[in-house]
């Protein structure tokens with residue numbers, strides 16, 4: 655999987671042409687991982703992605719997610735087929751359970767496996783799972799089957815580093831970091847931590863957003879899906895794939911954006 659993805663969230667109707675242009679600009683610049691979900695815009699974002707990638711399916715690593723409420727054995731298959739229609743394709747590269755929900759995981763995974771057998775999905779994974787939920791998942795399907803856990807991960811939200819990241823690295827799951835720019839609430843230049851970002855960015859002739867992406871993908875297990883409805887942002891994010899931070903720079907960022915102490919009890923922070 656490429657290191658930088660491209661996500662799309664709820665978009666105003668007015669933004670549609672710009673968002674399609676941004677997705678295509680990202681593809682032109684070599685990004686291939688597009689992350690969407692049936693949740694986003696109640697299917698409208700999948701339709702938008704379908705339009706953006708029409709004629710270019712082979713360039714894309716296409717990811718969508720089933721809503722937990724739909725994730726029964728039959729419901730997952732039906733949801734996947736609806737997503738495929740909206741995305742104008744006959745397969746997904748990766749299909750995720752959006753977060754743990756009311757249906758037994760056994761049922762969701764049985765559906766994922768049957769979708770995989772008939773070629774409608776290539777791989778499957780989970781999202782917003784904490785370690786006990788990941789343990790439960792591999793107890794059902796075994797090791798080396800679940801491709802990833804997609805979880806909230808940005809400079810000011812590093813909770814996954816306590817347990818989820820080491821567990822995933824130990825079990826060979828990729829981490830796909832969601833909301834890498836804090837859903838648009840990026841550290842301001844005026845703040846002390848923002849200044850650390852600025853200093854490192856200046857040393858590389860890069861932008862603070864590019865430095866953030868480089869930090870968030872600093873280990874081989876870490877991927878990220880920045881959302882950009884602006885073509886200029888998509889290009890800037892694609893260029894970050896070539897940026898490598900030195901160990902002292904990583905240490906500076908770790909000190910400037912310390913993770914909150916590990917929380918008691920189950921559940922991960924979600925958007």
Ligand SMILES: NC(=O)c1ccc[n+]([C@@H]2O[C@H](COP(=O)([O-])OP(=O)(O)OC[C@H]3O[C@@H](n4cnc5c(N)ncnc54)[C@H](OP(=O)(O)O)[C@@H]3O)[C@@H](O)[C@H]2O)c1
Nearest residue numbers: 661662663832833834835836837838880881882883884887
């Ligand atoms: N699994 C989950 O539960 C979950 C939860 C949240 C998010 N996600 C995934 O993560 C993706 C991204 O998260 P997000 O949508 O919350 O937001 P985000 O990527 O953290 O931030 C998006 C914001 O950053 C701006 N931006 C993008 N590139 C920029 C750049 N180079 N310079 C300055 N600003 C830039 C965007 O502006 P423009 O749009 O104007 O370009 C937008 O306002 C989602 O699309 C989704 O795929 C998953």
